[in-house]
Amino acid sequence: MQSFLNKTAVITGAGSGMGRYLAVLLAKAGCNVAICDIDESALAETSKMVNHYNVACSMHTVDIADREQIDNFYEKVLERHKTVELLFNNAGITVLSDFANMSEKDWDRVIDVNFHGVINLSRKFLSHLRLRPEAALINTSSIFGMITVPNQSVYHAAKFAVRGFTESIAKEFKGTNLQIHSVHPGHIGTNILSSAKREESVPDLNLVNIVGKDISQEEQGKIFRENGMHPSRAAKIILSGIKAKRSRILVGLDAKIMDLTQRLTPNHYQKLWPFLLLPLFAFRRGLRKPLSDLPG
Numbered sequence: 630m631q632s633f634l635n636k637t638a639v640i641t642g643a644g645s646g647m648g649r650y651l652a653v654l655l656a657k658a659g660c661n662v663a664i665c666d667i668d669e670s671a672l673a674e675t676s677k678m679v680n681h682y683n684v685a686c687s688m689h690t691v692d693i694a695d696r697e698q699i700d701n702f703y704e705k706v707l708e709r710h711k712t713v714e715l716l717f718n719n720a721g722i723t724v725l726s727d728f729a730n731m732s733e734k735d736w737d738r739v740i741d742v743n744f745h746g747v748i749n750l751s752r753k754f755l756s757h758l759r760l761r762p763e764a765a766l767i768n769t770s771s772i773f774g775m776i777t778v779p780n781q782s783v784y785h786a787a788k789f790a791v792r793g794f795t796e797s798i799a800k801e802f803k804g805t806n807l808q809i810h811s812v813h814p815g816h817i818g819t820n821i822l823s824s825a826k827r828e829e830s831v832p833d834l835n836l837v838n839i840v841g842k843d844i845s846q847e848e849q850g851k852i853f854r855e856n857g858m859h860p861s862r863a864a865k866i867i868l869s870g871i872k873a874k875r876s877r878i879l880v881g882l883d884a885k886i887m888d889l890t891q892r893l894t895p896n897h898y899q900k901l902w903p904f905l906l907l908p909l910f911a912f913r914r915g916l917r918k919p920l921s922d923l924p925g
């Protein structure tokens with residue numbers, strides 16, 4: 630796909646982070662957008678940004694874990710836009726907990742949003758997308774769909790599954806009008822950590838071990854947001870990957886390094902990260918800033 634001009638894109642999780650900036654950059658490129666999120670007020674903020682551009686924008690408050698809501702969403706989008714050429718299955722959540730302490734309810738919620746949401750939306754839009762002269766299905770997995778860390782078992786389970794699903798159907802549609810991409814971001818400075826549910830009974834979760842003291846989830850979320858690549862830059866990389874027809878889109882040098890280390894040393898890759906990843910934090914200050922020339 631060489632151009633997004635006059636096409637229509639459906640974007641889930643468009644109220645925040647990468648989803649928001651996918652919507653903004655697509656609108657900037659002349660693409661109409663149907664933006665979807667479970668959070669109505671966040672979605673309205675994205676809509677304000679998109680409305681700086683002269684494209685059609687529809688807003689849909691949807692819980693992608695709910696099949697009935699997906700059916701209804703599909704009808705509404707086609708009623709409003711008539712055609713859809715791009716579907717970004719971007720929305721995702723996580724829970725911070727080891728497996729032993731995680732409730733079934735939390736496990737099921739992450740799988741329902743991060744995996745079943747992707748499957749059900751793909752299934753719903755597929756028959757429409759395959760009839761368009763040019764179309765793309767873009768499913769966001771993660772670098773955590775390639776490597777693993779502790780206390781993220783459900784997130785890994787869902788993201789490995791999204792990658793497997795996406796890479797398999799990419800083979801089924803190879804050579805057709807429908808291009809299929811799996812997206813694997815590294816650390817992107819978004820709200821995903823501050824929105825994550827945290828299982829308080831788990832003693833040594835995540836950053837405590839790195840900064841050497843216990844800090845609140847709010848502070849963790851802020852550190853995560855301020856030190857990752859800005860989501861507008863991540864969105865730009867994703868859109869370039871679609872134009873270049875890269876089936877696997879790795880977002881950020883950290884993602885590329887983590888991918889390479891797991892290929893080179895599948896059992897010990899984490900031991901290499903302090904040497905390879907920590908220097909990146911110092912050198913990528915510029916990437917934390919938003920792209921210039923975007924609505925605030």
Ligand SMILES: NC(=O)c1ccc[n+]([C@@H]2O[C@H](COP(=O)([O-])OP(=O)(O)OC[C@H]3O[C@@H](n4cnc5c(N)ncnc54)[C@H](O)[C@@H]3O)[C@@H](O)[C@H]2O)c1
Binds near residue numbers: 642772
């Ligand atoms: N931020 C990172 O470092 C990172 C790294 C790898 C992969 N990812 C993946 O990228 C995608 C985008 O995440 P982000 O970092 O921009 O996160 P974010 O938290 O900033 O945005 C996610 C959006 O999805 C929405 N959402 C959550 N549950 C939903 C539901 N049931 N139905 C509809 N919308 C829902 C949220 O309201 C939010 O607006 C996710 O799939 C995430 O797993 C993120």
